Amino acid sequence: MVDPIAPRAGTPASLRALNLRLVLDRLRDHGEATRPQIAADTGLSKPTVGQALLDLERYGLVRASGRSAPRPGRSAVVYQTAPDAGYIVGVDVGRRVVHVAVADLDGTVVARSEEPNRSRSGAMLLHAVAGAVHRAVAAAGLTGGDIVVTVVGTPGIPDAAAGSILRSPNLPGWERRGLLRELTSALGAHGSEVVVENDANLCAIGEHARGVARGVDVVACLMVGTGIGLGIVIGGKLFRGAHGAAGEIADLPFGQVPAGATAHRPGPMEVAAAGQAVVSAAQEAGLSSPTAKAVFDLARDGDARALRVVEAEAATLAHVVSVVTTVLDPGLIVLAGGVGRNADLLAGPMRHELATVVPLVPEIVGGHLGDDAVLVGAIATAMETAWELVFERRVLGRPAGS
Structure with missing residues (x-):
């Protein structure tokens, strides 16, 4: 067991901790390097870097990976980070499936699972999510204590103050007051x-980090499946709005709410554009397609009725994009989700419709990550803080959960 530094500001221990951070950050940001390379990049002396590397190796945060290429004189030891110093978990809670991925600190997935969601209450779903995470962690050969950060993606608006997840009508019981606290407690x-x-x-984070939106400054990810939602990334950062409700486009007004539909349950735009709307429109057109996927497959095969349904769906989604474009002027619209992934059929008609209502039509593309987009975003989000937490626990001696 290595004794923690537990530094106080201005003390030698605090300077030592700062040096360790500099060296670790150099290896994290720019990859493996020798002691002279690290010294040149950080401005620290070679002896200081050598001591920092020795300490980081003792804390299990870096390791020697080999020696530099032979040159005149002695070759130098090459160091790299130790991504197995901790692990992270990403979870995607969907209406039909719960996806889980376990990854190391560099985001390399070491285990994943997909389990059906048959839950009929919030308590059942919470139990299912916790169980799926436990089984995925065990499949990776790990224990709960190895997990540093867990990020869960869910429909709705997480409200920490109320301890609840608001606006998630497609998950029975998921809006129950206090459920968010219970979920956080179970997974932590x-x-x-x-x-x-x-x-x-x-x-949106996933597509910006690893998908089609890499390098784009303003991105709007339109996710259409069982429900409908929008993720917004501006300047590389997620935009949540003042209350975390930015992108809750299900509540956009659109026509009249059908008779019998409870106000805002789900919202008007979700009623008009989500997967069930595509199925209903197909049935009204005389098709017997049981799913939105089946409708799009028929459209690809040239079925005239299915093509008309798809064109109507594109027009509805173009209405959403016109509002987003007017307010945000995004550089890219990414279509995702079970319906949105059909960009090959939707993007063209959407552009045509948009050209009649907005002066600048944004580029519209399908996401590259498919069903993994939410998981990739969860892992990317966890990676932002995981290394720092591992450093604080191993080097500074701060207990988990503090």
Whole structure:
């Protein structure tokens, strides 16, 4: 067991901790390097870097990976980070499936699972999510204590003050007051930090970090499936709005709410554009397609009725994009989700419709990550804080969950 530094500001211990951070950050940001390379990049002396590397190696945060290429004189030891110093978990809670991925600190997935969601209450779903995470962690050969950060993607608006997840009508019982606290407690029982985030937001983060939106300054990810939502990334950062409700486009007004539909349950735009709307429109057109996927497959095969349904769906989604474009002027619209992934059929008609109502039509593309978009966003979000938490626990001696 290595004794923690527990530094106070201005003390030698605090300077030592700062040096360790500098060296670790150099290896994290720019990859493996030798002691002379690290010294040149950080401005620290070679002896200081050598001591920092020795300490980081003792704390299990870096390791020697080999020696530099032979040159005149002695070759130098090459160091790299130790991504197995901790692990992170990403969770995507969907209406039909719960996806889980376990990754190391560099985001390399070491285990994943997909389990059906048959839950009929919030308590059942909470139990299912916790169980799926436990089984995925065990499949990776790990225990709950190895997990540093867990990020959960879910429909709705996580409200920490109320301890609830608002506006998630497609998940029975998921809006129950106090459920968010229970979920956080269950997933953090062994010391993991737990973050619960809107799934469309994580989809946008995923596509920006690893998908089609890399390098784009302003991105809007339109996620359409069982429900509908929008994730917004501006300047590389997720935009949540003042109350965390940015992108809750299900509540956009659109026509009249059908008879018998409870106000805002779900919202007007969700009624008009989500997966069930596509199925209903197909049935009204005389098709017997049981799913939105089946409708789009028929459209690809050239079925005239299915093509008309798809064109109508594109027009409805173009209405959403026109509002987003007017307010945000995004550089890219990413279509995702079970309906949105059909960009090959939707993007063209959407552009045509938009050209009649907005002066600048944004580029509209399908996401590259498919069903993994939310998980990739969850892992990317966890990676932002995981290394720092591991450093604080191993080097500074701060207990998990503090």
